[in-house]
Amino acid sequence: MNDITTPLFSIITPVYNSADYLKKCINSVLAQTQKSWELLLIDDGSTDDSLSICEYFGKNHENILVYSQENRGVSAARNLGIERSRGKYLCFIDSDDWVDEDYLENFVRNMGEGNFMVVQDHKRILENGKEIIRSVNGFNNEIFTLPKDLSKLIKEYRYIQGYACGKLYIRELIFDNNLRFNKKVTMGEDEIFYHKYLQLIYKIIFIASDSYNYVARLNSLTSRHAGYTSEFMYTLECNKFYHYILKNDNSEANKKYFTDKFSRNFNHLLRTIIYHSRQYSRQERVQFLKDIYIANRESLRYLKGDTVLKKIDYFLFKMKMFYLLDIILILKTKYN
Structure with missing residues (x-):
């Protein structure tokens, strides 16, 4: 023994x-x-x-x-x-x-x-x-x-x-x-x-x-799909960590690299909302968008759209036009 x-x-x-x-x-x-x-x-x-x-x-x-x-x-x-x-x-x-x-x-x-x-x-x-x-x-x-x-x-x-x-x-x-x-x-x-x-x-x-x-x-188990709450918590924690890195090294290269990270995380959350859109009412989805905004205020300045549609999404989000953004997101699922 x-x-x-x-x-x-x-x-x-x-x-x-x-x-x-x-x-x-x-x-x-x-x-x-x-x-x-x-x-x-x-x-x-x-x-x-x-x-x-x-x-x-x-x-x-x-x-x-x-x-x-x-x-x-x-x-x-x-x-x-x-x-x-x-x-x-x-x-x-x-x-x-x-x-x-x-x-x-x-x-x-x-x-x-x-x-x-x-x-x-x-x-x-x-x-x-x-x-x-x-x-x-x-x-x-x-x-x-x-x-x-x-x-x-x-x-x-x-x-x-x-x-x-x-x-x-x-x-x-x-x-x-x-x-x-x-x-x-x-x-x-x-x-x-x-x-x-x-x-x-x-x-x-x-x-x-x-x-x-x-x-x-x-x-x-890695093939499982996480629900919205899990995805929200995951991206929130990742964004906190990215801010920690930027506080220690705020170089232009880092800003560019993590700007992409912040944008990817935001887009991922939007896709998750769309994926679960049938499970939630419009009011619930709008509340999700509000929660994302409140939890990620520090990251808003890093959101940069590389297409016209993404720029529209980001603009509506930054202006807190959540109902209109939800309508656009749902329309995207119907015509894509």
Whole structure:
């Protein structure tokens, strides 16, 4: 048995209906060359044999801890894991993925001092196991100093923002700042968590190792469509983060880059309103537009239309002509 009194790592794995893959995931943790860890398996109301598999491993390994909750989503499951964790460092592994035996050891060899994060690359494996893409992001061994290099980091490594796995977090830093996954956001919750953590650290360390194995499944949860409330919260948090970057580096290049980001986020929210237009009355849709305006006042000056129609949308929005804007948006759906 491993010594779990003061584990170096707390590995948090949310589990939902992953009985076919779970054993491989857990066994990959058991095979780690770095032995100071605890594995927290958080069953999120599975309806298959996932919970019984978790309980089997929990009974046979004292450093595997099992918790069960009603189905509340991956963010709630991860948050429960954070609350129950005891390790100095946290990392996340999805229940249908697995890691190479040196996964934790790679983190140990590359840890920094003070407040930091370590990020590993990953392999992408198709569900049939026949196609493997190694070093998906093509990481070099590289260190970014924050906040000085933050805009460079976001531009050069933007694809790592959307997942929590493959990253090493300092537990104490998360608790001291009450950092948790946003349960109101059903898509993009990992990115928001990452953005908030970046504002707490001084260094992010990239290592070329690809010892995390991500399995791309055809029916993956990433194919789900988020509702308006989730999209609203996601874009609001992203815009806050972009403003944080601009406060640290207000160069013309950054203004241009994030002007595009603000505009894309705004357009995405408008498309989401249109997508759900049949679910809401005009009064509700107009209220959504008002909420967007109130929450994003600081971003209004960055909205730049690249077409006549977008310029009209932006003008009506900035002038708070929400009813007219709603009419135009709905007409677009009928004639496009």
